[in-house]
Structure formats: structure tokens, C-alpha cells
Amino acid sequence: MANYADSRWTAFQYKLNELMNKPEFKHSPSPTLMLRLRNTDFLVPASEKERLLGVKQSDQDTVEVNIIKKQAGSTASARAAAHTGSINDSEKTTVSFTTYTGKFKYSIKGSDRTIWSVADQVSKQIRSQAIAIHAAIESDMITALNTNKNQSVISATPSSGEWDGTNFIFGILGADEDLWMQKLKGFMREQYYEGGYDAVVDEYLLQKAQYLTQQGGGNQTNLGWQMEGLNLSVSQGLTLPDSYLGSGFIAPSGSLGVLPWIPELNRTGYGSVGAVGGRYSSIPDPLGSGLTFAVHEYSTAADNESNAGETQDVDIQVELSVDLGPVDAPMSTSNANPVNKFGILQ
């Protein structure tokens, strides 16, 4: 070809630094999971077996939590020599563990024909699966908050607002919007809770709280005092009920928890990628939640010349997983739960 057309540089390949990679890997911060992960050490072993072996040994094990129920009142207005009472009762609930997995594949020759090293590829695959696992966990946990929310209130006509006995939502009146945190804490006080509280709220409520707590800088009225004892996390995954400006869930601090679990073989480590059965190991959650993911890897021979690798390649199949057993403080009253749904009516 004339003019060296065949031998010109036509494209220059670069990689991007981490900051430029961040938008591609942006992800939900999992506020509901993070709220529960603040409380993972709430089990009191019932015997030496539980103390020694931990929360459970196997996928097949069942975990039960027990409480002694509050006994029904048996009051009278006079003393008696032959007073009679009744034996109290206890209650047991089974913790429901859900397994979350994410899987991917890479090949050991996968970097031979690209600008990416195997480490480049695998690190981003691990991160991608961690993001997907977090999204699945968060979605389930928000759904569970709504499904299990409290339906039993002390008074169906609370002083602090309105109780929607059909949808089980405490409504703060629109006229009280600037006092929404005070009214919310008032409602919880009306349920005999003493605070502090953890709340997951939507963007509207968080922005309102930010404004209300910036007295002087953002507004001329000091309304910031009402946030005392209220720990807000914002979620973009909440569904706003009709006629509400913003909504969320609130629970007494320490009443929501989660039990993370991975199999013992992953905790102790076993095998190798090339051996029958593969390798069992674990890694810390790359998103920084504090969870530990179980990792299982095994290899197979493959011709990958048409799949970014080469002939006589080796595929490594990888699976990340974690089991989570969310626990709400159990209550013996029918349909009672420490989680209360609330919102500001428009």
C-alpha cells in the first residue's frame, strides 16, 4: 500500500485508573443490610453445644431462637391466702436462612490475547458478582421489612399522627412535615419504645432531615433537636405509598439483626482448583460490608480460541456465596413486630 498505509499506528490502547472505573461499578450501598449487620452478635447459647459449634454446622441444620413470653396480667384488688396463678409460656421461632450466590468464569489463557491481565479480569468479576449479591440481599430485606412490619399498635388513634389500619402505616400529617422526626419518635413512644432508633428512609425524608438539621445555614428555625436518638439510613429501593410525600421503616436500635453463615469447609479451606471437587475458600466482601463470602472454584479443559482465550485452555468456574438469616426481635403478640412503617402524608 502506498504511503505506508499498512504499517501506520491506528489505535492506541489504554486502561483507566480506578476513579474512572468507579461509575461503571457504582452500586446500591445496601442500607438495610448494613443496618442489620450492626447487630450480628445477639444469640445467647442455650447449651455448650451451641457455644462450641457456633450458629450452625451445616446447610441442613435448623436454627431456633427462643424467648419467654410476657405473661398475661392477672391483677386483683384484694389479697388472698389461697391465691392461684398460672404457669407462663415460651415461644420459639426458626431462623430462615437464604443463600445468595454469584458465579463467573475465567480462563488461565484469557489474558494472552487481550490487554487485560487475569488479575484485572477476575478482580472486576468478583466485584461484579458482589454487587449483584448485594442487590439481591437488599431487595429481599426491603421486601421483608414491608411484609413483616408491625400491624399491632397500642392505639389506633395515636396522638402523633394517623394510623392506617389497612396498610399498617403510621402517617405523619402534612401539616407536621417540619416536625416529622419528633412525631415519628412520639409514635414509637406511644408504642412504649424508649429509643434510640434505626430508620431506613427514602430520599425525600433524608433531604428533609438534612434541611431541618441545618439550622442557621439552611433555615432560620432551629428544628435540629428532633433528630436526637434517630439514626437514619437512606434507601432508594423503597416504594412510596399513595398519598405520602416520603416513607420509611423504623425500629428500636438493636431489635433487628442478621446471622451470616458460610460452610465450614470454606471457613477452614480445602482442596485445590485442579483437584476433583475443586477448592473451597473464602474472601472478605470486596464492597466492605464485613461479610465473608464462601468461594468455590473448579477447573475444566476448554478450547477457548473463539472466547477470548486460546486452544487447550483451562476454564476456572467460580462461585461466591453467603447465607443470611435475618432476625427481628420476636414478639408474642399476634402480628406485632418492632419494625414500623411510616410516612409523611401529603
Add this chain to the structure above:
Amino acid sequence: MKKIILISIVFLFAVSTYAQRGKGRVVTLTADTIEGNNNVNLGEVIVTGTYESLFIQVAMNRISTAAGGTLYLKSGIDSAAVLVNNQSTNPNAIFAPNDTLATTDVATQYWNIEIPKPGGKEYHIWADGDANDTVATVIKYILK
């Protein structure tokens, strides 16, 4: 023991999935249809805050060949006791073009209602359908 006062906000961001509401936001209610000689409550606006105005727009799209029926604005304190608003009972309300709307046989029709300083809690758009009509309606409102 002195309680530890927790004053913190966790700033977290992710994909938005909920509708925006509040002053100045247009809210669209679930679409409904007037079908035949039936009465139907097409949509409800609940107001518990203090606002300068409530503006409701009802869009009607004819589905059958002969659109018909009359729309009414009702208001009240609770859902069971809303009553029809009109110029004689509520002279401060601004209606366009009328205080009730008799739908006409056109493809698309709008009814705009402006309510200064809404004092009720519930505002309903209610329809009295005509035989053989089928009219799809979409209600939007804005509070300012």
C-alpha cells in the same frame, strides 16, 4: 446513666425507584376507565398539609365510538362523606370549563380544576357514566 445521643445520617445512594411527590411535583394517579352506565371513583387526592393551591387535571380519551358521562369533583374530611363541589357550595373553587364536566364525543378532552388553599382532606374525581360509553381517564395533580 446518661444516654448516648446518636445524631448521624448515613448518606447512601443508589438507583431511584420511587415516585417523587411534594410541592411543585406533578403526581399521576393510576389510570381508570368510565364504562357504561356505572358510577366510578376515578381518583383521590389526600391533603393533610398546608398548600396555596391544588390543581387537578383530568384527561379523558374516548375508547368507544360514543363518549359520554359526567364528571364531578367531590371533597370532604373522610372518604365515606365526600360531597359534590360546585360553584354554589364552594364559590372559591375555580373550575374550568365548569364545576362539573359533561364529557362530549371527542377523541380527547381535558378538565382542569384549581382549588385555592385546599381546606378539605379528601378530593375525589367521580364519574357518572352513560350507557355504551368507554372513556379512559388519567388524573394528574399538583400541590403548590
